[in-house]
Amino acid sequence: MTRRLPGTTALLALEAAARHRSFARAAQELSLSEGAISRQIAKLESLLDVRLFHRVGNRVELTEPGARYAADMREALDLIERKTRQLQAESRVDAPLEIGVIPTFASRWLIPRMARFHQCHPQIRINLRERTEPFDLADSGLHAAINVEHPAWAGMQVEPLFQAPLLAVCHPDLAGRPPAGLPLLHKHEDGEQWADYARHSGIDLPATHGGPRYDRFSLLIDAARAGMGMALVPRLYVEDDLRDGRLVAPWPEVAQLSERYVLVSRPGEDPTALGALRRWLLEEIGGRPAGATTPAP
Template identity: 30%
Template sequence: MRRAAEQLCVTQAAVSRAVARLEDRLGYPLFDRHAQGVLPTARALDLRQRVEQSVDAIEQAFTELRKSRTRRRALRVCVVPTLGTRWLMPRLGRFQALYPDIAIELRQSRRDEDFRRDDVDVWIEIKRPSQPWPRGITARYLLGREITPVCAPEIAARLKTPANLLKEKLLYHTSYPGNWTLWLGAADVKNSNVELGGGFDLAANLIVAASSGMGVAVLQPCLVERELATGELVRPFALTTSTGRGYYVCARKATADEGVAAIFMAWLRTLTKASAV
């Protein structure tokens, strides 16, 4: 009785009461009780032989169910570096809280992604206007089409109209040198010879340059949320304009609507819908 109580993590008295209830239900004793202890009766041994296999099966079933609840499913995500570190990473904790059984593994992004990798389930990629999405890939717009000027507060203080930007050092991303012409055109600033300042091949470096007062950058607001919130950067003008590109969440068509890829993609869309309200 003592050893049974230890195995079941209950008191010895609880085991004795459970045995007594079982004997009452059966209508006969299961143990011969002596001063030296208790011994199972022949009927008890027969009962054990009849139910032991079924009890073991029940125990095994519950063990497997407990394991299935704690087993984590892997989701392999490849995301454009700057968007990943500045927009996605600060939000991943929310996803993990909602879906603790899904373990996200981030994969390194490639400049010329062809979506043939077998180590990625979901991509977050920039749309390339000259290249269609591959036939086997589903791509859904996420965010980041809009661009707007951002700069340090001391620079913004002297910018009274968009035309004043032509007197400043216009910082730009070397992959998208036309962004300034696009935004200035939307602001009705007539100047066919826009002189660009420093160029950067990483948006992260472009953001640091603008924050340090090197000039004015034109960027997607989603990449500078923290700087805008802290005041390191400000938007001298509220105008935004679309580049027609933006970031898309992509997955294979065979898995885009089921499993962990579908869960993650749906969660991403709730984020962008909430930010649009």
């Protein structure tokens, strides 16, 4: 069935005239004559069989249906422009990859290794964009995201990267304290992790929900370094701290508790540069010391 759709020239004329409340200023912006703008609006009104503007002297005012339609068409034009620029950028050989990353993962694991990626792929530029929570990738302007497994990625292409075991860590001065008397530090959205840890480890933690809460693992780690209590964090974030003695892990590691990291991209969208990044990530993970990260099945 043939679609009866207005042309883009008419929609651009509508958007500009609605924004300026003036055919003359719309004509100036679009490098057209005022008469051409008027004719485009007239053709649009004829197609829709709806009056879009009232002419008031040298100005124009949108009718109620005209205001609704203009707002809807502005959103449609914005979407067309955004998708067009996105495709143009992806088609360029030297276009950068836009990757959404968890800030702590980026600063403590990814960025320290990026020099190796650039040595192998000097022609690929990667821009990292901070994303603390799972988000709508489809309309984000990003090529991919490195994040934790989450229902928000339904409908996307999700490739498992690795599972990072969670480890209970604290300042060395607190290591000798009995577990029941040691403050527990929490990540905001993970309210049950200490209860799960107590159940699997057999350690008696009578107050698993009390204690300060922090938005990011990086803040939890800083608080543990400062001696504020025990933090439950992915091992890969604290390996340097454990090696250098800034933190210790006096309690047992629980195999059932881990963060599962994935690479998320849109289905059917696989720029060559993204494939190179995917292969490099898997190679880096495969080369990690035993126990640091476990490649996800």
